[in-house]
Amino acid sequence: MIYLDNAASTQIHSDVLESMIPFLKEQYGNPSSIHRYGRLSRKAIEKARKQIASLINADPSEIFITSGGTESNNTALRGIATKHNSGKIITSSIEHDAILEPCKKLSQEGFEVIYLPVDKFGMIRISDLKSHLSDQTRIVSIMFGNNEVGTIQPISEIAKLCHDRGILFHTDAVQAVGKVPIDVHGLGVDFLSISSHKLYGPKGIGALYIKKGVDLNPMILGGGQEHGLRSGTENVANIVGFGKACDIAKNNLNENISHMKKTRDFLVEKVSNEISKVTVNGHPEFHLPNNAHFTFLGVHGEDLIIKLDEYGIAASTGSACSVHTQKASHVLEAMGFSHEQITGSLRLTTGMFNDQKEIEQTVEILKKVIDELRAVSPFKEKYSFS
Numbered sequence: 001m002i003y004l005d006n007a008a009s010t011q012i013h014s015d016v017l018e019s020m021i022p023f024l025k026e027q028y029g030n031p032s033s034i035h036r037y038g039r040l041s042r043k044a045i046e047k048a049r050k051q052i053a054s055l056i057n058a059d060p061s062e063i064f065i066t067s068g069g070t071e072s073n074n075t076a077l078r079g080i081a082t083k084h085n086s087g088k089i090i091t092s093s094i095e096h097d098a099i100l101e102p103c104k105k106l107s108q109e110g111f112e113v114i115y116l117p118v119d120k121f122g123m124i125r126i127s128d129l130k131s132h133l134s135d136q137t138r139i140v141s142i143m144f145g146n147n148e149v150g151t152i153q154p155i156s157e158i159a160k161l162c163h164d165r166g167i168l169f170h171t172d173a174v175q176a177v178g179k180v181p182i183d184v185h186g187l188g189v190d191f192l193s194i195s196s197h198k199l200y201g202p203k204g205i206g207a208l209y210i211k212k213g214v215d216l217n218p219m220i221l222g223g224g225q226e227h228g229l230r231s232g233t234e235n236v237a238n239i240v241g242f243g244k245a246c247d248i249a250k251n252n253l254n255e256n257i258s259h260m261k262k263t264r265d266f267l268v269e270k271v272s273n274e275i276s277k278v279t280v281n282g283h284p285e286f287h288l289p290n291n292a293h294f295t296f297l298g299v300h301g302e303d304l305i306i307k308l309d310e311y312g313i314a315a316s317t318g319s320a321c322s323v324h325t326q327k328a329s330h331v332l333e334a335m336g337f338s339h340e341q342i343t344g345s346l347r348l349t350t351g352m353f354n355d356q357k358e359i360e361q362t363v364e365i366l367k368k369v370i371d372e373l374r375a376v377s378p379f380k381e382k383y384s385f386s
Contacts, residue, residue: 002358003314006290006351007147007175012241013200019244020202023237031234032223041236048243055246056192057183058209064226065239068206069174070098071219072193073141075208075229076170077102079216080139081111087138090114092124092153093334095143099172100330103141111138121283122151122335129161137167144173144192145180148331148347149282150291152176159188168214174198174206178249179257179288190214196238200352201245205238256352261289263350263359268292270363275370281335281345290350295337296370298377299344307369313362316347 003011023044029037031045046060053060066072077099081089091103093115107113114132116124124142133140140162145152155171162169170191173182177192178199184192192209196202210216210229222231249256268280277297296304301317308315317329332342348362 001312001314002354002362004348004350004354004358004362005314005316006354007198007347007349008316009197009203010200010351011353012197012202013245013248015248016201016241016244020237020241023240027236031236032225041234044236044240045234048239048246051243051247051250052194052207055182055250056177056194056209057185059212062184062209062212064208064210064229065234065242066206066208066230067204068197069096069172069193069195072195072206072208073098073170073172074102075219076191076193076210076216077106077139077141078219079229080168081106081109082217083215084138086110086112086136088112088114088132088134088136089138090116090129090132090140092116092118092142094118094122094146094148094331095141096147096172096174099141099143112136116142118151118334120336122146122149122281122331123283123286124153124158126154126157126161129158133161133165133167135165137165139168139170141170141172144171144176144182145288145291146282146331147175148329149293149335150175150288151283152180152286152288154286155189156187159190163188175288175291178246178253179260179290181253184209184211196242196245199245199249202238202241205235205242207242252352257289259352260350263354263356264290264292266356267348267350267359267363270359271366274363275367279341281332292348292350294346294348295341296344296346297340299370299373301343301345303373304346304369307373308365311365311369313365316349317345 027040029041031038031041049060049063053063089103089106089111091099103113116128118124142153142158144155159169168190171189172193174193174195177194190211195206218229220230225231271278279295281293305315328342
């Protein structure tokens with residue numbers, strides 16, 4: 001298999017797996033216990049917390065462990081919203097469902113939710129944000145890098161606008177951490193969500209950065225773990241693996257960014273030059289280094305995914321988290337894509353383990369599959385695919 005769905009999940013790094021094994025076998029103590037087993041687990045958690053913090057230039061005390069990006073997003077939104085009886089929440093129309101669904105629920109609970117539109121590149125307009133900021137705005141949440149088309153938003157500018165009005169700002173940076181340099185204090189964000197399995201760590205673990213001095217209500221009550229914000233016995237092995245993945249990401253950040261961008265650019269160039277009636281989506285400049293999102297006219301994306309899988313290539317049409325709903329991409333709809341353009345879309349996301357040879361093989365197979373599907377396309381009379 002050639003794996004080009006790294007936006008959905010990444011291969012666990014061998015060093016990450018090795019770091020986890022002792023905490024699944026010998027060092028299995030509950031980190032809340034005061035005996036040696038417990039103390040070793042607690043020490044391992046705090047080491048991991050430092051590693052996570054270091055990747056985004058945060059203080060370890062600002063890192064709160066969660067089960068992943070979804071929980072981090074929910075905690076930020078609901079943790080602030082539940083401190084108020086009403087108010088306004090501002091987000092974008094192209095957020096992940098882990099933002100859109102809690103916003104929908106908060107809307108049902110009496111909050112006004114504003115969904116900012118985006119342009120054809122998937123970028124919000126700062127003027128739109130300015131027009132909606134008010135004294136009733138409780139929190140603004142805009143994703144760092146889009147999970148489907150890879151567009152990166154002007155996060156520091158958004159944060160400054162919010163802070164000038166005394167408004168809290170959260171960013172879902174699940175797709176960006178480990179792929180672009182992130183300095184939470186330089187950006188000025190109050191909250192930032194991270195997910196381990198997007199950066200070669202284990203699944204089911206993540207973190208929420210919460211700026212010092214920001215207070216929010218806990219979502220899970222119990223024994224008071226994570227400073228009372230998230231009770232429950234910690235998943236020590238996964239936390240250790242997450243920390244190790246962040247450490248690897250920090251130490252190899254520039255090298256990995258360069259590698260992902262090189263393979264992604266090579267992929268985009270070959271596809272653009274060798275396949276007709278194709279467009280590359282997302283912002284041409286402000287873009288995640290590993291994301292390549294295409295639209296192939298006359299081809300149905302799901303058919304394309306199935307055929308590529310038959311040839312040993314793992315790809316995607318968009319978010320793996322919502323594929324079971326069989327709904328059209330809300331991201332592409334918000335960007336103004338037609339139904340025909342949406343159905344012909346394909347996302348290929350490179351990673352640290354992909355090489356140029358795999359990209360060359362992928363493009364050759366992609367050309368063959370596109371030709372096969374276009375030969376039976378109902379649009380073959382409408383377009384000339386030569």
